[in-house]
Amino acid sequence: MNATSQQQGQGQQQHPNIEGRHDDDAALSEFLASLMDYTPTIPDELVEHYLAKSGFQCPDVRLVRLVAVATQKFIADVATDALQQCKARQSAVIKDKREKQQKDKRLILTMEDLSRALHEVNIKIVLISDNIQKSSFQDDPIVMMK
Amino acid sequence: MTCQPSESDFSATITRIAVAQISQSVGYSAAQTSALDALASVAARYLGAVARYAAASANSSGRTQSNIFDIVIALEELGSVQGFLGAPNSSSQCLISSSILKEIGRFLFYSDEVPFAQPIPRQNRPAESRKIGNEMGLKHVPGWLPDMPVVDGMGIEKEGNEERNIGGGFVGEERNQSRMAKMGNGRGKGFQLPEKRGKVRFRMAMGGGNWGFGMERRNGVLSRGGIGKRILCESWSDGDGNEEEGNKKRVIKRSR
Numbered sequence: 001m002n003a004t005s006q007q008q009g010q011g012q013q014q015h016p017n018i019e020g021r022h023d024d025d026a027a028l029s030e031f032l033a034s035l036m037d038y039t040p041t042i043p044d045e046l047v048e049h050y051l052a053k054s055g056f057q058c059p060d061v062r063l064v065r066l067v068a069v070a071t072q073k074f075i076a077d078v079a080t081d082a083l084q085q086c087k088a089r090q091s092a093v094i095k096d097k098r099e100k101q102q103k104d105k106r107l108i109l110t111m112e113d114l115s116r117a118l119h120e121v122n123i124k125i126v127l128i129s130d131n132i133q134k135s136s137f138q139d140d141p142i143v144m145m146k
Numbered sequence: 147m148t149c150q151p152s153e154s155d156f157s158a159t160i161t162r163i164a165v166a167q168i169s170q171s172v173g174y175s176a177a178q179t180s181a182l183d184a185l186a187s188v189a190a191r192y193l194g195a196v197a198r199y200a201a202a203s204a205n206s207s208g209r210t211q212s213n214i215f216d217i218v219i220a221l222e223e224l225g226s227v228q229g230f231l232g233a234p235n236s237s238s239q240c241l242i243s244s245s246i247l248k249e250i251g252r253f254l255f256y257s258d259e260v261p262f263a264q265p266i267p268r269q270n271r272p273a274e275s276r277k278i279g280n281e282m283g284l285k286h287v288p289g290w291l292p293d294m295p296v297v298d299g300m301g302i303e304k305e306g307n308e309e310r311n312i313g314g315g316f317v318g319e320e321r322n323q324s325r326m327a328k329m330g331n332g333r334g335k336g337f338q339l340p341e342k343r344g345k346v347r348f349r350m351a352m353g354g355g356n357w358g359f360g361m362e363r364r365n366g367v368l369s370r371g372g373i374g375k376r377i378l379c380e381s382w383s384d385g386d387g388n389e390e391e392g393n394k395k396r397v398i399k400r401s402r
Contacts, residue, residue, distance in 0.1 A: 042168075043160065050157070051197040073253045074189075075188070076257070078185070078188070106176060108175070109176070110178050
């Protein structure tokens with residue numbers, strides 16, 4: 001009795017792995033399908049242009065969408081950081097209520113907030129000349145951390 | 147005459163619009179021009195970096211086409227600076243447990259859709275129109291090469307609106323035009339005028355609609371041509387088998 005129950009236990013241990021894989025595959029396919037439902041702000045054509053420029057080759061549209069959504073998330077995160085910086089600066093200045101409400105309606109993306117937010121992601125904004133500003137993306141973030 | 151904007155200006159403008167929309171969806175109502183330009187440049191570089199890492203990851207695995215694993219690896223490499231919740235992708239488990247995908251899933255779920263503001267004209271992609279194998283059946287030509295350009299008997303490539311010799315033009319344009327010429331031929335049959343040509347019959351009734359690319363269809367006859375060219379038009383009879391009497395062979399000449 002013990003031996004058979006042990007065998008059954010082992011058999012059951014193997015099966016959940018395989019079934020678990022099927023579930024994972026199905027979940028992944030569902031995730032990719034949900035990607036197609038969502039229309040990213042960055043249009044597919046633009047993403048494909050930049051991908052092709054850098055040597056990325058893929059006939060699958062879902063992966064293009066994935067990259068578009070990932071980039072949108074990245075930019076949204078940076079913008080959210082900058083927004084929080086902006087709001088933090090506004091709340092630090094104590095003025096009467098009316099003025100503060102007026103300022104809250106006009107949140108402007110400034111260079112200052114943006115550079116602080118980008119600093120979190122290891123991107124430096126460098127002022128080259130009086131007129132031109134250039135942003136440099138550190139290609140190898142691991143190296144920069146050292 | 148103003149100089150034409152370069153291709154990079156076009157993509158940069160579109161990127162700027164998209165980034166402006168994203169920052170608006172986050173809560174901003176306005177932006178400094180320089181800040182917007184900087185953020186757009188960052189977005190473009192991020193896209194390029196993801197592509198480069200994904201392509202490198204695919205190449206190091208002996209593939210030329212990237213798949214979802216390559217993308218996840220690329221995103222993890224780019225996200226490792228800021229950090230992300232959860233563990234990175236381990237190859238033994240399925241990708242769905244990757245935290246990057248989970249974060250993206252959370253982003254998809256919680257954020258509203260903001261589609262791009264304006265429609266973008268889609269370029270004709272030669273990859274879509276490229277057929278596998280050669281239509282002319284040239285067996286010595288490998289199948290992975292693009293199609294031969296469509297050439298009629300006079301050695302001039304059939305064009306959209308104007309004639310051009312084969313020597314000039316870019317490859318992409320040739321493919322475009324060869325595609326259009328093929329569509330113009332209807333059945334795409336025979337690139338050279340045969341010696342004995344059938345009589346061409348036309349009916350002046352206005353049956354059929356206009357095709358998208360400026361051709362008229364009169365009862366199944368497609369007429370298309372350049373300047374001063376003879377065209378082989380094939381007519382096939384109507385469904386009920388009636389054919390016009392009084393056959394005439396018609397030479398279409400267009401002059402400017």
